[in-house]
Amino acid sequence: MSKLPKPLHYSLLLIILGIIVGALLSLVNMFTAPYIRENKLKVVRPMLEELVSNADKFEVVTDQYKNIDKSIQDVYVAYVGENQTAVLLYVVTSNQYGDIESLIGIDITTNKFINIKFIASSQTKGFGDVDTLNKHDFKIQGADLDVEIDAYAKASFSSKSVQDAINIAAQFYRNNFKTGEQVDEFLEEIKTILPDAVKYQSIKGNLTIDNNQIVDIYAVYDKDNNLLGVVYHGTAIGYEDGTVETLVGIDIENDKFIRLRVFKTVGQTRSIGGKDVLNNFYKDFGNVDVIESVDTKAGATYSSGAVKEVIDLVSAHYQANKDEIKGLEG
Amino acid sequence: MTLGEILTLAFSAILLQNVVLSRFLGICPFMGVSSKRDSAVGMGLAVIFVITLSSVVSWVLYTYILKPFDIVYMRTIVFILVIASLVQIIEMFIKKVSPTLYKSLGIYLPLITTNCAVLGLATIVATDEYTFLSALIYSFASAVGFLFVMYIFSTLREKMKNAPIPDGFKGVPIAMITAGIMAMIFARFAGVI
Amino acid sequence: MNQRENFTKGLLKENQILVALLGLCPTLAITTSLENALGMGMAVIFCLTVTNLIISSIRKIVPDEIRIPIYIVVIATVVTIIDMAMAAFLPAIHKSLGIFIPLITVNCIILGRAEAFASKNGPLSSVVDALGMGIGYASVHIVISIIREVIGSGKITVWGSLVLDINKLFGSNETLPIFTNFFIQPAGAFIVLGLLLGIYSTIRTKRMKKTEVNKK
Numbered sequence: 001m002s003k004l005p006k007p008l009h010y011s012l013l014l015i016i017l018g019i020i021v022g023a024l025l026s027l028v029n030m031f032t033a034p035y036i037r038e039n040k041l042k043v044v045r046p047m048l049e050e051l052v053s054n055a056d057k058f059e060v061v062t063d064q065y066k067n068i069d070k071s072i073q074d075v076y077v078a079y080v081g082e083n084q085t086a087v088l089l090y091v092v093t094s095n096q097y098g099d100i101e102s103l104i105g106i107d108i109t110t111n112k113f114i115n116i117k118f119i120a121s122s123q124t125k126g127f128g129d130v131d132t133l134n135k136h137d138f139k140i141q142g143a144d145l146d147v148e149i150d151a152y153a154k155a156s157f158s159s160k161s162v163q164d165a166i167n168i169a170a171q172f173y174r175n176n177f178k179t180g181e182q183v184d185e186f187l188e189e190i191k192t193i194l195p196d197a198v199k200y201q202s203i204k205g206n207l208t209i210d211n212n213q214i215v216d217i218y219a220v221y222d223k224d225n226n227l228l229g230v231v232y233h234g235t236a237i238g239y240e241d242g243t244v245e246t247l248v249g250i251d252i253e254n255d256k257f258i259r260l261r262v263f264k265t266v267g268q269t270r271s272i273g274g275k276d277v278l279n280n281f282y283k284d285f286g287n288v289d290v291i292e293s294v295d296t297k298a299g300a301t302y303s304s305g306a307v308k309e310v311i312d313l314v315s316a317h318y319q320a321n322k323d324e325i326k327g328l329e330g
Numbered sequence: 331m332t333l334g335e336i337l338t339l340a341f342s343a344i345l346l347q348n349v350v351l352s353r354f355l356g357i358c359p360f361m362g363v364s365s366k367r368d369s370a371v372g373m374g375l376a377v378i379f380v381i382t383l384s385s386v387v388s389w390v391l392y393t394y395i396l397k398p399f400d401i402v403y404m405r406t407i408v409f410i411l412v413i414a415s416l417v418q419i420i421e422m423f424i425k426k427v428s429p430t431l432y433k434s435l436g437i438y439l440p441l442i443t444t445n446c447a448v449l450g451l452a453t454i455v456a457t458d459e460y461t462f463l464s465a466l467i468y469s470f471a472s473a474v475g476f477l478f479v480m481y482i483f484s485t486l487r488e489k490m491k492n493a494p495i496p497d498g499f500k501g502v503p504i505a506m507i508t509a510g511i512m513a514m515i516f517a518r519f520a521g522v523i
Numbered sequence: 524m525n526q527r528e529n530f531t532k533g534l535l536k537e538n539q540i541l542v543a544l545l546g547l548c549p550t551l552a553i554t555t556s557l558e559n560a561l562g563m564g565m566a567v568i569f570c571l572t573v574t575n576l577i578i579s580s581i582r583k584i585v586p587d588e589i590r591i592p593i594y595i596v597v598i599a600t601v602v603t604i605i606d607m608a609m610a611a612f613l614p615a616i617h618k619s620l621g622i623f624i625p626l627i628t629v630n631c632i633i634l635g636r637a638e639a640f641a642s643k644n645g646p647l648s649s650v651v652d653a654l655g656m657g658i659g660y661a662s663v664h665i666v667i668s669i670i671r672e673v674i675g676s677g678k679i680t681v682w683g684s685l686v687l688d689i690n691k692l693f694g695s696n697e698t699l700p701i702f703t704n705f706f707i708q709p710a711g712a713f714i715v716l717g718l719l720l721g722i723y724s725t726i727r728t729k730r731m732k733k734t735e736v737n738k739k
Contacts, residue, residue: 010589017593021407021600028604029403035611043614070459098555122555122619352709354552358631361547403607406625407599414595443595446548446629453622498725499717502544506717513710 044074044090044103047117051105052078052086065176069168073101084108087177090119093164098122100133100161104169106145108177113140116166128161138162145170190231193249193259196222200231207321213313215245217325229258230325232314238306246310250318252326262307336467343471346520349447350479351513356447360480360509361502363438370484374477376438377445378470379420384413385452385469392456402457409452414443447476479516483509526651533655540663541723545631549623550664551712558681560668562616563623564661566605570627571636571653571660573601578641579649585642594637595628602628632660663719670706670715677702 048058055078062074074090088105100121105114118133138159190197200218207217215233222228232248249258318325349355356377363373388409396402421439424432442448451472455465486508495504539545549567553559577597578585585593606624609617617624627633636656641649672679677699678688690699705711 006588010586013586014589014592014596017596021596022404025403025407025600025603025607026401028607032607032611036607036614039611039614120615120618354548354709354712355626357547357551358545361544403603406603406606406628407596410595410599410628411592414592444629444631444634446626449629450622450626453625496721496725498723498728499721503717503721503724506713506720508717510710510713510717513708513713517708517710 043119044076047103047119048076048078048088051088051103051114051117054080055085056080058088065172068172068176071165071168072172075172078105086114087173089169089172091165091168093161093168098128100128100165102133102162102165104166106169106173106177111145111173113143113145113166113170115141116162133162138166140166145173189247189261189263190218190220190249192261193231193247194220194228196228198223199225203230203325207324209317211313211317213310214317220249227252230318232310232317234310234314236306236309236313244306244310246307248311248314250314252322255318255322257311260307260311339464339467340471340474343468344475344478345516347472348475348479348516349451349472350476351509351516353447353450355450356445356476359438359441359445360476360483361505363441364480364484364505365487367481367484367488369438370480371477372434373438373441374473374480376435376442377447377476378473379435380413380417380439380442381448381451381473381476382466382470383420384409384416384448385455386462386466387412387416388452389456389460389462389465393462405453405456406449409449409456410443413448413452417443447472479512483512486512526648529648529651530655533652533657533659534662535659537656538659538663539632539635539656540660541720542727543632543635544720545635546660547716548626549630550667551709551716553620553623554664554668554671554712554715555675555707556619556672557665557668557679558616559619560661560664561681562609562613562620564657564664566609566620566624567627567630567632567660568654568657570598570601570605571633571657572650574598574633574637575641575649575653576646577601578637579644579646582642590642591634591638594634594642598633598637599628632656667712667715667719670719671711672707674702675704675707675711 045058049055052058057079058076059079060074061077062072065075068075071091071093072089073092076088076090077084078086078088086105086107088103090101090103092099092101094100098121101119103117103119105116106112107114116138118130121128121130121133187197187200190200197220199221201221202216203219204216209217213235215235218231218233220228220231229249229251232250233245234248235243235245238244244262245264247261247263249260250256251258347353350357350360359373359377364370388405391408391412392402392405396405396408417439421432424435424439451469455469460468483505487505490504490508499507533539535541537543540547540550546567549563553563574594574597578594581593602625605627606617609620609624636653640652644652669679673689677690678686680686690702693699706715
């Protein structure tokens with residue numbers, strides 16, 4: 001060795017050291033890795049079971065999601081039989097007082113929060129520690145995804161971290177689950193007219209529609225397959241060539257309008273003719289006969305023309321096809 | 331990444347999660363080389379250089395070698411070797427290219443290997459799954475945050491030399507308390523984001 | 524120097540935090556609770572002892588020019604082993620210490636003792652030196668953490684079961700207003716350590732003056 005030039009001698013020495021170190025560490029890792037994995041699940045498993053008590057099994061699916069918020073440490077899916085029933089997220093959020101590690105469950109069938117459980121917290125003892133947080137009701141049990149969490153009166157510092165965790169979970173769920181087959185946003189719209197709706201079926205094919213402003217007609221059923229009513233999907237051109245897409249629900253037993261909902265507006269003035277504003281203007285028509293001409297809301301002349309147009313069209317179509325629609329009931 | 335996200339990330343790295351005052355990294359140089367303004371700035375600039383470079387290299391090694399081969403437990407050794415060799419290379423490079431720059435920065439470079447802010451940030455950006463761009467921005471901004479508090483702190487300490495301080499508290503003890511008051515101020519940035 | 528002196532010098536006379544002002548990052552960061560301080564103390568004592576032992580044993584075969592990289596690799600290896608062992612067997616403490624476990628690698632004390640003591644002395648002396656230094660270091664952590672945890676929350680919890688609740692002594696179930704979580708925040712850490720260093724150095728200078736007078 002002493003005859004080797006110095007740099008070579010030294011690099012050889014460092015390489016040998018590196019090999020020894022690498023071998024030693026991989027040996028230690030082989031020994032500790034199972035314990036580390038077990039530790040991770042040991043903490044989480046009882047909480048997973050507490051959140052989804054009827055689940056048959058849980059799977060870690062973290063690897064399936066790339067580029068998710070870095071606060072999300074792990075993603076679990078709960079199964080009942082072969083069906084996914086819930087998503088559970090292990091979220092770590094922090095502020096200058098420390099980290100909060102929480103487990104947030106979201107029900108896939110209802111798109112609502114199951115609850116939040118706290119796993120660990122390095123925030124102030126007595127205010128933001130795990131026990132205190134777990135005792136506090138953050139009012140998200142069964143809540144919608146855009147829940148406003150109740151700040152813990154004395155611990156405004158940790159409620160910010162909790163709120164962050166909840167928002168991150170909701171965002172992840174919206175991006176990865178509330179799409180396609182998992183969730184039907186159109187059904188959510190129909191539910192605003194017929195709250196008991198579970199299923200809807202297009203009946204356009206069975207009827208003659210002579211006006212292309214009527215996009216579709218749906219028969220809406222509840223969970224016991226009882227017909228709740230029909231919902232028309234109509235569009236009309238409103239203010240400044242913007243379109244207003246409207247759902248009109250009709251109680252076919254009594255021939256009455258149930259409710260009208262503007263669910264999409266394109267090109268209309270946002271603050272005056274936007275969806276949110278229109279929803280407020282034309283919320284309920286409760287018990288107005290279909291035959292009656294509906295008076296437009298005073299003050300909303302810009303788009304009320306479009307809405308009125310849809311109502312008239314629906315009314316006309318319904319009266320012309322009333323018997324056929326009722327005949328489809330069975 | 332939108333400009334807004336970049337600014338938020340940089341802002342929180344510089345002020346909110348300041349390496350020194352909130353993460354407690356790099357306290358040794360913060361106390362050791364902050365009694366004079368010139369040396370504080372020199373150290374800060376050298377740190378920006380090393381932190382940004384070593385964090386990015388560590389990120390690349392972690393994401394493309396350690397993680398795919400499932401040897402993340404080697405990270406501390408790999409990162410510290412990256413940092414030590416980078417410091418060595420930078421030192422040689424600066425010595426050759428710009429002797430004047432070497433004169434002002436060179437003496438701080440060997441100290442940086444054991445500056446825990448460097449290893450700390452390399453570990454944070456690699457293991458917290460930052461994207462490449464956010465790792466770059468976060469480590470650079472954090473190092474800027476280091477320079478920022480080094481500068482403020484050194485000016486405060488220069489002024490303090492003339493203040494009547496009890497003998498036992500002269501030097502590091504009073505500097506610690508001053509840093510505590512600075513940390514209080516920095517903690518208030520939490521409300522901004 | 525006999526082994527007893529070799530051991531006790533690290534406790535106060537050459538205490539790495541109070542006198543040498545080394546390894547201050549974890550001293551500020553993880554002293555939020557006694558539990559953390561104990562965990563960190565154990566990790567540092569273990570790491571210091573093992574690295575000192577290894578480095579003093581190999582000191583004769585390590586070429587002088589590349590001793591620092593070799594020391595760093597040895598230290599990083601020991602730290603990684605501690606990191607993995609703690610993750611496996613003490614997961615709760617491992618989690619709350621977080622990044623400060625791998626950062627023991629760059630804790631100036633470890634490299635400092637390797638360079639200043641272990642590279643020049645035999646294995647036995649090096650181990651004794653490491654134990655003294657490590658215990659001195661851990662004691663300061665423990666003192667600071669007790670101060671911070673008590674003033675910060677009014678109680679002390681160790682491993683979730685052993686609890687001393689001062690609030691309860693006053694018949695209150697909630698944290699009394701005299702306890703402020705300020706001391707658990709970063710700012711509180713700096714101020715507690717600053718006061719401790721100041722008080723210690725005041726006492727030390729007074730003592731030194733006294734011994735000087737006595738000698739005269």
